[in-house]
Amino acid sequence: MSSITVSCPGKVNLFLDVVGKRQDGYHLIESLFLPITDIADTLSIKQVDTEGISISCDHPDVPTDSKNLVYKAAQAFADKTKIEATWQITLDKNIPVAGGMGGGSSNAASTFMALNQLYNHPLTKTEMQQLAIKIGADIPFFFEKSPAFVQGIGEKITPVKIEESLFILFVPFTFPIAASWAYKNRQAGFSHGEINCAEYTRKLNANESPDTYNDLAHALTEKFPLLKQTCEELLSLGAYSSNVSGSGPTCFALFKDEESLDLAHNKLKRPSIKAKLISS
Numbered sequence: 419m420s421s422i423t424v425s426c427p428g429k430v431n432l433f434l435d436v437v438g439k440r441q442d443g444y445h446l447i448e449s450l451f452l453p454i455t456d457i458a459d460t461l462s463i464k465q466v467d468t469e470g471i472s473i474s475c476d477h478p479d480v481p482t483d484s485k486n487l488v489y490k491a492a493q494a495f496a497d498k499t500k501i502e503a504t505w506q507i508t509l510d511k512n513i514p515v516a517g518g519m520g521g522g523s524s525n526a527a528s529t530f531m532a533l534n535q536l537y538n539h540p541l542t543k544t545e546m547q548q549l550a551i552k553i554g555a556d557i558p559f560f561f562e563k564s565p566a567f568v569q570g571i572g573e574k575i576t577p578v579k580i581e582e583s584l585f586i587l588f589v590p591f592t593f594p595i596a597a598s599w600a601y602k603n604r605q606a607g608f609s610h611g612e613i614n615c616a617e618y619t620r621k622l623n624a625n626e627s628p629d630t631y632n633d634l635a636h637a638l639t640e641k642f643p644l645l646k647q648t649c650e651e652l653l654s655l656g657a658y659s660s661n662v663s664g665s666g667p668t669c670f671a672l673f674k675d676e677e678s679l680d681l682a683h684n685k686l687k688r689p690s691i692k693a694k695l696i697s698s
């Protein structure tokens with residue numbers, strides 16, 4: 419009987435543009451995703467004698483039944499490979515739940531990759547990503563584990579090279595916001611892809627501090643003024659840009675260097691988490 423333990427990073431969307439809507443109601447996005455390894459969950463999978471998938475989790479708001487994205491991923495893996503599911507899965511959450519940082523999606527991608535490793539790679543990454551997109555739009559990105567330009571509803575992933583270190587402060591909140599709510603209540607109309615990812619990345623890499631953008635932020639800050647207030651506070655503490663992460667409510671801010679990140683972290687009167695993306 420073997421077991422495997424893996425780390426599941428969070429994510430942030432430096433820009434999130436909504437460029438259209440599919441017939442099934444899903445929105446087409448253009449987004450620059452960054453993996454955030456400093457804020458990560460831990461997932462362990464143990465092979466056991468009993469049939470089935472059991473999940474335990476240290477966070478009370480995370481379902482431990484078939485509604486868990488980890489369960490859905492494990493079931494999809496078993497169905498596709500015809501491997502009998504005999505798995506005890508433990509999940510330690512650090513990524514804010516329903517916080518716009520992709521925690522459940524990251525857990526699901528890690529489940530696919532961990533099971534694939536445990537059973538000697540019966541599936542290719544593309545096969546796993548094709549199964550994953552049916553479970554959640556954000557999951558395919560988490561197979562890459564590096565910055566990426568994400569299009570479609572989340573299935574089209576182009577790696578992006580970030581050559582400058584990024585210093586980010588995250589401000590989590592305990593109330594959840596569903597992605598479906600954010601998309602349903604977003605402002606009317608679609609962007610025509612105004613944000614050019616190559617140009618955006620060039621500015622990041624040239625230390626020109628491009629502003630973040632989130633198409634969903636307007637609806638989120640209208641409904642939850644606390645988020646607008648938090649973003650303003652972050653700017654007043656020296657951030658060069660601040661925004662809501664994905665469908666919220668987690669807010670984040672970008673700083674020029676480690677000193678200004680530390681200063682804001684110390685001065686902010688709310689719990690916050692520092693994260694660094696250090697260029698190689």
Ligand SMILES: C[C@@](CO)(OP(=O)(O)O)[C@H](O)COP(=O)(O)OP(=O)(O)OC[C@H]1O[C@@H](n2ccc(N)nc2=O)[C@H](O)[C@@H]1O
Binds near residue numbers: 445518523572599664
């Ligand atoms: C907003 C984003 C930005 O990265 O992330 P989060 O903030 O949730 O982490 C994603 O687009 C969220 O992806 P994810 O959370 O995986 O979405 P899903 O579970 O597949 O879908 C939940 C619901 O959100 C809406 N949805 C999701 C993705 C998308 N491209 N268009 C949509 O309209 C649909 O109403 C869908 O029923």
Ligand SMILES: Nc1ncnc2c1ncn2[C@@H]1O[C@H](COP(=O)(O)OP(=O)(O)O)[C@@H](O)[C@H]1O
Binds near residue numbers: 486488520666
């Ligand atoms: N493994 C999981 N971790 C967190 N939430 C999960 C998980 N599986 C299912 N969920 C449910 O999915 C919803 C979205 O959670 P999460 O992925 O953390 O947020 P977001 O989509 O905002 O990034 C939550 O309401 C939670 O009940």
